[in-house]
Amino acid sequence: MNSLRVIAAIFMKDLRVEWRHRETLAAMCVFGLLVVFLFNFAFEPAGEESLRLLPGLLWIAFAFAGVLGFNRSFAAERENAALEGMRLAPVDPGAIYLGKMLANLFFMGIAEAVVVFAASLWYNFSFIPALGWFTLSTFFCTLGYVAVGTIFAAVAANTRMREVMLPVLQFPVAIPIFIAGVEASAGALKGDAPGDYASWIKLAASFSVIFLVLSYLLFEFVLEE
Amino acid sequence: MPSDTPRAEPALELRDVSKQFGDLQALKSVSLRVAPGDSILLYGPNGAGKTTLLRVLSTLARPSKGKVLLNGEDVHSNPVAAKSAIGFVTHTTFLYGELTVRENLEFAGKLFGLTSIDKRLADVLDTFHLRERAGTMVRELSRGYQQRVSLARAFLHDPQFLLLDEPFTGLDAASAESLQGLMRRLEGQGKALIFSTHDFEQGKAIARRLVALENGKVRYDGPVSHAPIAVLRAADSPSAGALSASFP
């Protein structure tokens, strides 16, 4: 399978580039932490209240950290028109998308883990009891978020003021996944029966699959000149 | 006008190609046939459409009208065959600054699905005298070295058609000379070469055929030695002169 090799090559390449300076990951983590940190001073939540606010807080942090990372992920591709270099090779444009998407997913996962860890410290909240369901729901919601984020970042890379353009394009489309993320993690963290919020996880999973397939097919047009 | 060539004959062809960028028409119904053994100098003033022509040939840019054919087949309907047969160098190097020379080339090799990658890698590193720089980060290399890596990347998959857009840019005299030698040998290896340069003398020393572009149209297509003076003067317009003079 040639495409699988290409996807793996792009994924490894992004990891290697990131490993060299770790700028993107650092920026994503710091940004996510800042949101959690500022939130604390904006609302000073305590006890019950912090449990109510936490899911939303986490997803706001994830959303902004993600936008930062997606924008950066195409910065290196733009520098010497390296993305065009990939297009010169006999590779499926969809494979380029999947490779970039997987790298973004990986970075998002790390940034999310850091943010969750910090939130559990600062808000004295233990994620351990709900860890399984929380991780599952966050995984599918993140997958959907990264799926649309990667293709919109590639679109925004062609515009002036792409830092602004990306959230303007991405946030409205990501609203369903954002709501699902907040609802599902709220259910998981409150310790509700999984059946109560499983529909949100299913929604996130179907959103992810549909947008992955759609983006895979459409990516060719994003790259075309 | 487009001659009906037999399918089997290998060639990279533009058939009546026009390319439009918004309001700008960069190419106006250009037809061109590049066959193995050809060695073509693409010449013309700035903005004549040289880069666009090479980009369309390279499959990077899709023509607004007309077709690009490889061995009689539309390159956009069978991109895999076309892309494996084409090597392209242009102003942008297609390299990642944060990867070493070797890593960049290995990555390109994987994209092209090369199997015996180590052998090819050693070959191009030798050809472009990059062996001792193989472990250097591309960002830390001079423009000349980066250009050599970019050339190595284009030759890596041993393409049959080489499209070189101003390949001498940034090269020092010695590298330029060795590149010139390499380009001259391609013809004998059954490869096709089409390149642009602003230095006509240098181009003349390599190419046998001249394609002169002006305002997106082919003004002359024939042996270099028979090129009319007017064609060469057109390229020497003040704007072209000023720009090439500004290069260090």
Add this chain to the structure above:
Amino acid sequence: MKKAFPQTVHLIVTLAALLVSLYFIFLYAPQEATMGEVQRIFYIHVSSGNTAFVAYFLTFFGSFVYLWKRNESADDFAYGAAEVGFLFCTCVLVTGPLWAKPVWGIWWTWDERLTPTFFLWLLFVGYLMLRSYVIAPGRAALLAAVVSTLGVVDVVFDFLVIRMKSYRGQHPAAVMGGGENSGLDPRMWVAVFVTFAAFLLLFSYLVRQYMRVAALRREVSRLRRLSDSSSGA
């Protein structure tokens, strides 16, 4: 099409339909029992909303045809539908609060219908901003087509999510779906449909004008290039 339905006829029919819809809104439809005259904004509000959703779908449709056929007028159609659709969508968001404030005492509520409409408005904003921010003008159509295709699928998810969230809004339930408990006077229904039809006519006329202007603009730049190259040679 052009011959069969000339622009002037299109314009006259549209204006006539708008006048007729005014008659239906203000004279034909009965006054609502509790809300009074204010309720008459309902016809404009709902019809704008429906037209906006139709417009976004048509933007997608034009984009799809463009991706398939690479036909410039398909892209003009998509862009025009988005611009005009954005106007209608804005109209929903303006008439909503105007109606809500006197009736419910609040300007805004995140309910089952306002919320997706607001999301739709954001999708329009993204699409239109993208069109004017793309650096290489030749690529704007392709990128916008990709964005509107992703957007139209997203609209479906918006409705799904809003339904799942089961907002208990104050919005009258009967607005779009009807249903058994709609309780809307049949004459009100007639007024809704007449207004919607008139708005669709207005929409089609405006999009048509947009497409005409876009074609003219292309022709002008073609002629300008022609004169440039002939004077240059």
